[in-house]
Amino acid sequence: MNFFIPPQLKRLVLAFAIFISAFLIIRHFLVPETFGQYGFYRGASLEETAQTPVMYAGQEACFTCHQDIEDLKQQDVHSEVRCETCHGPGQKHSENGDTTLLENPVSRESCGMCHSKNVAKKKEAIFQINLKEHYIDKKCIDCHNHHQPWVMKE
Amino acid sequence: MGNERVKSSRRKFLKSAATIAGSAIGFNLLGSSRYLVFAAEPKEEALPWYGIVIDIEKCIGCGKCAKSCKIENDVPQEPFFFRTWVEQYTVENNGSVDIISPNGGIDGFEQQVPDEEVFKSFFVPKMCNHCSKSPCTQVCPVGATFESPEGITLIDEKYCIGCRYCVQACPYGCRFIHPVKKVANKCTLCYHRLKKGLDPVCMEVCPTGARMYGNLRDKDSKIVKFLKEHTTHVLRPNLNTGSKLYYNALSMEVR
Numbered sequence: 573m574n575f576f577i578p579p580q581l582k583r584l585v586l587a588f589a590i591f592i593s594a595f596l597i598i599r600h601f602l603v604p605e606t607f608g609q610y611g612f613y614r615g616a617s618l619e620e621t622a623q624t625p626v627m628y629a630g631q632e633a634c635f636t637c638h639q640d641i642e643d644l645k646q647q648d649v650h651s652e653v654r655c656e657t658c659h660g661p662g663q664k665h666s667e668n669g670d671t672t673l674l675e676n677p678v679s680r681e682s683c684g685m686c687h688s689k690n691v692a693k694k695k696e697a698i699f700q701i702n703l704k705e706h707y708i709d710k711k712c713i714d715c716h717n718h719h720q721p722w723v724m725k726e
Numbered sequence: 727m728g729n730e731r732v733k734s735s736r737r738k739f740l741k742s743a744a745t746i747a748g749s750a751i752g753f754n755l756l757g758s759s760r761y762l763v764f765a766a767e768p769k770e771e772a773l774p775w776y777g778i779v780i781d782i783e784k785c786i787g788c789g790k791c792a793k794s795c796k797i798e799n800d801v802p803q804e805p806f807f808f809r810t811w812v813e814q815y816t817v818e819n820n821g822s823v824d825i826i827s828p829n830g831g832i833d834g835f836e837q838q839v840p841d842e843e844v845f846k847s848f849f850v851p852k853m854c855n856h857c858s859k860s861p862c863t864q865v866c867p868v869g870a871t872f873e874s875p876e877g878i879t880l881i882d883e884k885y886c887i888g889c890r891y892c893v894q895a896c897p898y899g900c901r902f903i904h905p906v907k908k909v910a911n912k913c914t915l916c917y918h919r920l921k922k923g924l925d926p927v928c929m930e931v932c933p934t935g936a937r938m939y940g941n942l943r944d945k946d947s948k949i950v951k952f953l954k955e956h957t958t959h960v961l962r963p964n965l966n967t968g969s970k971l972y973y974n975a976l977s978m979e980v981r
Contacts, residue, residue, distance in 0.1 A: 603955035613872035617882035627798045657931040686788045692847035693786045
């Protein structure tokens with residue numbers, strides 16, 4: 573070293589070195605282990621998010637036992653509507669068929685959620701009916717078969 | 727002291743500056759800087775890159791998507807918190823636009839404006855857009871929200887500090903603070919279901935198939951075919967969020 577280093581500079585560099593190394597040591601203990609594994613986040617949280625319990629089983633699970641209903645449904649306009657759309661979450665029932673039965677939506681309001689007349693619904697998207705005029709003293713399923721709506725009961 | 731010292735220190739300065747610059751360039755070229763600079767890059771090409779399509783012409787406003795999402799994802803039933811919701815836009819003949827979203831569409835929609843006054847009306851389901859350049863991940867001070875390697879924006883509930891910066895930053899209004907857990911919450915595209923090979927619940931229960939999702943990298947997937955065949959738009963393209971939620975038949979009134 574043939575140039576002159578002022579003593580203040582030496583002390584300053586030493587102070588910086590102490591603070592930076594203290595920071596790095598503390599940081600090493602505070603930052604979680606999987607942090608930075610895939611990006612600026614805790615990599616373990618992907619696994620934790622994936623552990624959330626499932627409430628809806630998916631249509632395939634229904635068909636393992638209810639294949640006859642599926643065959644009926646495939647023949648009519650409700651073929652693209654999945655079971656849990658109307659019947660609600662089915663995971664618990666598919667695990668244990670006897671304990672938890674699913675809701676059977678039989679009221680005019682539940683059919684009306686999709687089929688009631690609304691100017692915002694496109695006619696190509698869904699068949700609409702004016703529920704205030706159409707057989708108001710009956711339930712929909714008195715005449716319509718719910719899985720085969722155009723196969724009338726009477 | 728004097729002239730000699732000035733000349734020699736200039737040479738030493740140039741030498742040390744060149745050393746520092748050279749080592750910085752070398753360090754970056756070698757690639758070891760990725761251990762210091764955290765960035766979201768797709769790590770493996772084999773993973774899917776999820777995108778979503780919503781077809782406004784098919785949505786009938788039944789609200790099953792919003793209802794089933796709340797059940798599946800343990801979202802409280804109050805009408806303030808939604809991971810996904812449906813809005814109804816009614817453009818009247820006099821040009822005014824009404825936007826309603828009663829309980830997110832869960833109870834269905836009653837037609838408010840009589841037929842003869844309506845010029846056009848439609849339903850717009852909304853959810854997290856899973857942006858590829860999402861503002862919410864940029865503003866998070868701790869790294870509690872992030873884009874997963876599959877392109878899904880997720881929240882690390884154990885790490886979130888509840889500062890609400892992300893709720894403010896999202897231009898689509900899809901984040902909220904969970905009233906019980908007190909941390910941020912939003913649509914995860916049912917990540918827990920995707921990992922089991924199931925569809926997200928909103929897509930599963932939609933009766934008309936208005937909601938679709940898929941792998942944007944797979945040229946044969948339904949969603950890529952749909953994007954090729956239809957004219958799709960994203961919400962607020964001027965904000966350059968890299969939104970991966972594409973709407974078919976999106977009208978200019980939609981905010």
